[in-house]
Amino acid sequence: MNNKFALRALLPGAVLLSLLAGCDSKKTEAPPATTEAPAPAAVEVEWPAITSAVKKDPAVESRIDELLARMTLEEKIGQLVQPEIKFLTPEDVKQYHVGSVLNGGGSTPGSNKYAPLEDWVKLADSYYNASVDTSNGRIGIPIMWGTDAVHGLGNVIGATLFPHNIALGATNNPELLKEIGRVTAVEIAVTGLDWDFSPTVAVARDDRWGRAYESWSEDPEIVGAFAGKMVEGLQGKGGSETFLSNDHVIATAKHFIGDGGTLNGVDRGPTQGDEKELRDIHGAGYFSALESGVQAVMASFTSWDGTRMHGHKYLLTDVLKGQMGFDGLVVGDWSGHSFIPGCTAVDCPESLMAGLDIYMVPEPNWKDLYNNLLAQAKSGEITAERLDDAVRRILRVKIRAGLFEKGAPSTRPLAGKKELLGAPEHRAVARQAVRESLVMLKNKNNLLPLARNQKVLVAGDGADNIGKQSGGWSVTWQGTGNVNSDFPGATSIYAGINEVVSAAGGKATLSVDGSFKEKPDVAIVVFGEDPYAEMQGDVGMLAYKPRNPADWELLKKLRSQGIPVVSLFITGRPLWVNREINASDAFVSIWQPGTEGGGVADVIFKNAKGEINYDMKGRLSFSWPKHPDQTPLNRGDANYDPLFAYGYGLSYADKNTLGDDLSEDGPKAAEALDVMEIFNRRPMDPWQLEIIGFQNDVVPMNSNTVKASSLMIQAVDSEVQEDARRVVWNGAGPGQVALSVGNRQDFINYYNSDSALVFDVKVDSVPSATTYLRLGCGSYCASDIDLTEKLKGFSGQGWQTVTIPFRCYPDSGANFGVAQPPAEYWTQVLAPFSLVTSGELDLSFAKVSVVKGAGKDIACP
Structure with a gap:
């Protein structure tokens, strides 16, 4: 395929007839549009028929038939559900026949950031041993564990971390990518894990996207040339003895399809362009990955043509599995199925029927998804044919990966070998990648x-x-x-x-x-x-x-x-x-x-x-x-x-x-922007988030949860993962949470434009003492607004939006005027958003911004 991608580079935007040779599938009607985004015009588009390096083996298919014939409905449903290690015990694996597990970014055994290698292998063993238990008539199908090793084994202390994909794209060295994949696979195998949620084969088209660095290029030429090589490095060469051997792991091409084309670079938004662009730009990495025999494809959070990818039957089933001949498994992304209209994280048969094979469900109540899927299979809402197809694909990948024969993770040749984690020869490959990038x-x-x-x-x-x-x-x-x-x-x-x-x-x-x-x-x-x-x-x-x-x-x-x-x-x-x-x-x-x-x-x-x-x-x-x-x-x-x-x-x-x-x-x-974001899923530069306890202990929020003497703060979910912060005051004394900066900021342009501070808040426990919203310019310069009654009124009401006009801040500090802060104050803002109380309080906040004109005609609290 690489020569075809080179031709694509010489003729940007052109239809490559060579790419389409041998295709016979046509789309004649676009799926119905929703109000989420304007639907591209329906056009006839031919997708390539891909010949995988990994051929179907009649012996494997016969083995799958035999397993399917013996499996109970409960065992089949268990293969579809992928919980997170925080919420999965070995007993759960046994009881619910769980087929796979994941650890999210930063998730570790025992929630210990410094978990030693032995803990990873021990936990992998516990899940594996539970999965293959054959008591009470269980078949005992081995579990597989997936992890996000997107530039090396990022969750494990001491692993080799390579330059991110944007850097690797600058090397123009596909063979180096193959070697990086090989090294990554070895270090994953050392932990006893089986499966890498990598490579990301996105073609990032808008650099405002927060995942642009996970893309090798804005152009499909490099992405197409790299994807297959990275898959080969991770999995071994398809059709050879190295394929999914003990020093290789299952690879995943992600996120299918068009994640790099999201509108305005907003993560999880609608992919832009018609189907021809979807194929010619965003398809490149999948074509070469499928050729190399990639065994898993991860569905994207994005939507195209008004339909979310986790529910896009045409693209998942007709195109990927049908025309392009993909016979591996399609895994979801972090409850991505819940984005489908009418679905929740624990109830979404539509996704399976559209072509998803494994639900990634990191919620603590993942068992509800299992129970719902079981009921839907019994009622016929999920057809037996689709259920068996999904399970067949999962079993096929497990058999190809040798999971039925490899034994417990700790018994495998590389498991627990500390000398391989961050080994000098691995670091040498990473150092070469740095030099060339x-x-x-x-x-x-x-x-x-x-x-x-x-x-x-x-x-x-x-x-x-x-x-x-x-x-x-x-x-x-x-x-x-x-x-x-x-x-x-x-x-x-x-x-x-x-x-x-x-x-x-x-x-x-x-x-x-x-x-x-x-x-x-x-x-x-x-x-x-x-x-x-x-x-x-x-x-x-x-x-x-x-x-x-x-x-x-x-x-x-x-x-x-x-x-x-x-x-x-x-x-x-x-x-x-x-x-x-x-x-x-x-x-x-x-x-x-x-x-x-x-x-x-x-x-x-x-x-x-x-x-x-x-x-x-x-x-x-x-x-x-x-x-x-x-x-x-x-x-x-x-x-x-x-x-x-x-x-x-x-x-x-x-x-x-x-x-x-x-x-x-x-x-x-930047100065002309009508909206200045201060916190949007994270503190926006230059703002930093910190808490200050009554013992004057200032603690910056540099991890998911931090504590001071009179309060704690942790990352929580509002609309998406960890996009909000929960703050709990314990009543031991005055405590403050603040979005602040080291160098004073000039807000005079906003002050003169009827601006307001706008933020979302959810109150779970009402304040037991007066609580202030504070605007500050230093230790002896602050203006407070009493929010106590407003917060009490929000209790139990879910998320609420608060708008505080700048003109409402009263005289309350050495640098403030009689009725309101003088103009000079607005040129030296250090903390535009702080909450202060001496009592007990439990609230969460999100989306803090300064908005021009938002304070006009708004009454002061």
Whole structure:
């Protein structure tokens, strides 16, 4: 298929007749539209017939027939249900005949972030042994455990973490992807797990999407070339002895289909484009993955043509399983079936009938889904034919994976081998990936590569921060709340630089704020995006920290002192960084390099002989914006005008043509926004979430749950996973939760525009003492509004929206005027949203924003 994808690259937007050769399935009528999104016009589209490297084996099919004939209805239903380890016991596995289990991002045995390898294998054994128990007439079908190892085994401390997909796309090296897949499979096998929910084969078309970094490219060329190789690395070569052997695992192509085409880059939204675009752009990764014999496909949260993918019979059954010949299993995504109109997380027969084979149901009440499916199968609402087809597919994958013969996880050849987790040879592969993924955008006066024996200042908050350089899906789901010690064996950017420079007789000095006592020969500044994952990573525009110019100021400060500046930019997507590029002599996108930060130093420094050590090989697989609102921006677009085009990247032999005069007007676009988001699924940059107890213990929220002396806060669900925060005050003394920032912010434009603070709140236990909404500009500068009665009125009413006009904040602090804060106050806001009480209170909040005009005609509380 790769030659066909190359042709696609030469003819962007064209229909590739070669891709369609041999197809005979046509769609003549589009599914009915809903009010969710306008339906694309119905067109005739032919999908390819795929020949898989894994052929159907009559002996396997006969074995499945024999098992199906013996299975009870209860045993069949159990194969369809995939709970989360937090809510599944071995006894549950036995009682409900559970066929598979998962651990979500950041979910670990015993909810212990630092669970040792032995705990993973022990839990895997307990589930397996329960599943194969044949007492009371049970057949004993082995369970399989799936995990999100999207850039290495991210949930397990000490594993090798590779650069994220956006970085790998810049390598243009499909064979490297195969090796990364192989290494990932080995480290998964060490834990005793069977199944990787990877690779993500999305073609991200709007860089505002929080999962853009999980995509190899905006263009199907690279995605099509990479997907099959990654599957081969994970599973082994289809049709050979390596296929799903003891050092390989089941792979999953996800998320079917079109997740990268979501409207406005909003996660889980409607996929844009007609069916031809769905095939030619978003289908590329599935075509090569299916050719390589991928055994699982995960359905997308998105919708197309007005229908959610978890209920899209035409695409799941007619196209994927029918025309393209996929004979593996289709697994759902994190209760994705509940998005189907009329469905809930525990009641959705429509999804199975549409073509889903396994329900991913991470809710604590997953047993209700089992019981409902059982009742629906008995009533005929779920047909026997569809039920048997789903179970047949699950059994086929389990038999192909050898789960009936491999035995308990602890007995398998690689299980528990600590020396393989983060092994030096595995880290060497990751380090190669780092070296090949770096994209140099600017190199004024050929500053790079640097001589090793210099005085080097290493600055920026990403310099010695392995969590930041690793990004999302790293130890925790969002990649937040980690410290360097959470990555044993890893190397930070600074550590890699220090090793190279010190060995050559130079001196590397770490100084996050850029201060120094001895003037350096060169400054290397490492900065960029903080970690994020799905949903919480969505942004409204592509300006890099428009309201927080601290990194830009640092670059300018160093340059003003006559120090050459090298910028190493950590990012999960192309961003508008014109100001930072102008303030740099050299600018390199290092993406999110993972645990092997030493690979950066390999490239930016010369070798011991003073020659190029490794050249800059990375080339952009995503177009780089010229303006912060220039999105979507993709190769082949009409009026395509990026700052750096798809395929751009300087090598050391190339002449730099970039000056210091790029337009710096981008922040004006941010200032002109009618809505300033402060919290949307997560604190939005530059805001940070913290709690302050009565003992003056300030605790930043850097994990799912944190506690102070008089309150605690935890991530909870409102509309989607962990998009809200629950705060519980214990009444021991004054406690405060605040969205705050270190540098004062200018709100005068909002204050003068009838703005209001708007947020959602749910009260589960009424306040026992006066509770204030506080707007603050420092320790002795605050304005409070009494929300006690309003909160009492919300008790038991579910989620409510609160709108507080800025004009309502009263005189209450040293810097405030007689009736209201003076205009000067609104230029020094530090905490636009805080809740303070001395009593007991249990509430949750979500969606905190400042909205222009929202305060007009709204009465004060």
